[in-house]
Amino acid sequence: xxxxxxxxxVVITSAxxxxxKQLATLKKALESKYGKQLDYQLVVDSSVxxxxxxxxxxxxxxxxxxAKFETLRQHLHSHx
Amino acid sequence: xxxxxxxILFQIINFSVVAGALTYLLYKPVQKIMSERAAxxxxxxxxxxxxxxxxxxxxELTKTSKKTAxxxxxxxxxxxxxxxxxxxxxxxxxxxxxxxxxxMKFQSDWQGEKKKLVEELKHQFADSVVAAAEKVVxxxxxxxxxxxxxxxxxxxxxxLKKI
Numbered sequence: 001x002x003x004x005x006x007x008x009x010v011v012i013t014s015a016x017x018x019x020x021k022q023l024a025t026l027k028k029a030l031e032s033k034y035g036k037q038l039d040y041q042l043v044v045d046s047s048v049x050x051x052x053x054x055x056x057x058x059x060x061x062x063x064x065x066x067a068k069f070e071t072l073r074q075h076l077h078s079h080x
Numbered sequence: 081x082x083x084x085x086x087x088i089l090f091q092i093i094n095f096s097v098v099a100g101a102l103t104y105l106l107y108k109p110v111q112k113i114m115s116e117r118a119a120x121x122x123x124x125x126x127x128x129x130x131x132x133x134x135x136x137x138x139x140e141l142t143k144t145s146k147k148t149a150x151x152x153x154x155x156x157x158x159x160x161x162x163x164x165x166x167x168x169x170x171x172x173x174x175x176x177x178x179x180x181x182x183x184m185k186f187q188s189d190w191q192g193e194k195k196k197l198v199e200e201l202k203h204q205f206a207d208s209v210v211a212a213a214e215k216v217v218x219x220x221x222x223x224x225x226x227x228x229x230x231x232x233x234x235x236x237x238x239x240l241k242k243i
Contacts, residue, residue, distance in 0.1 A: 015221065016228050022236055029240045049218045050228055051235035054243075061242055063235035065221075069214045076206035 007039040013064075014052040017044055030056065 010030060012018065018026070023042075030038060034056055049065035221228040 014232060015218075016225060016232075018232065019229060022229075022232055025240070026236060029243045033243050046218070046222070049214055050221045050231045052232055052239070054239065061239050063239045065214070065217060065231070069210050069217075072213075073206055073210040076210065077203050080202045080206060 007037045008034055008057050009041060010034075010038045011041045011043060011055045012052060013043040013045050013048055013055075015044070015046050015048050015050050015064075018042070018052065026054065030054070 012023075012026065027038075027040070038056075047066060049069065051064040051066075051068075053060060053062040053064050053067070055061075221231065
């Protein structure tokens with residue numbers, strides 16, 4: 001658990017709005033790791049295609065299809 | 081016929097006087113003239129022989145000089161031809177080497193360009209494939225919101241393991 005005095009900004013980006021259940025599950029996991037002083041910003045961006053990405057301060061968890069396609073593109077560049 | 085001794089003596093003396101006078105006055109000058117003439121002729125002959133010898137020597141010298149000049153000219157021509165052949169061969173070899181180097185450089189450049197072009201095409205192909213897939217998948221998820229939500233669930237599950 002990380003103790004912070006100021007609220008840490010958490011940016012959650014997804015192609016569509018997260019359901020309340022999905023958001024609650026995510027918040028629970030984040031607060032468990034980073035504490036309750038988190039300031040959430042929800043962003044809907046269709047360019048991520050699918051999935052979601054979460055940035056906590058300078059740390060980013062990217063589980064979007066956009067990232068997977070980028071990985072695929074880099075893989076193809078280096079292997080074909 | 082009587083032999084008159086005084087008459088004979090007179091004739092002998094007379095003949096001797098005439099012979100002496102002729103010898104002194106005619107024979108000796110003529111002999112001198114003849115000797116001088118013979119000397120001049122001999123001198124002329126010697127001069128002629130000398131001139132002939134000199135002419136022969138000059139002709140011989142001319143022949144020798146001509147032969148020497150011809151020989152030198154032939155040597156010079158042969159050397160010039162040899163030098164020209166050598167230079168021609170050198171130029172030919174250099175030209176061939178240059179052409180070969182140019183060809184190799186061209187082939188190398190061409191191979192490089194070809195490789196680069198193939199790489200670019202591969203990358204473009206990969207980009208196109210990924211872009212097309214991204215578009216198709218994106219459109220699919222836009223239409224099927226349930227699938228999108230399910231995908232988020234799955235990705236969220238994976239993401240939670242990393243947090």
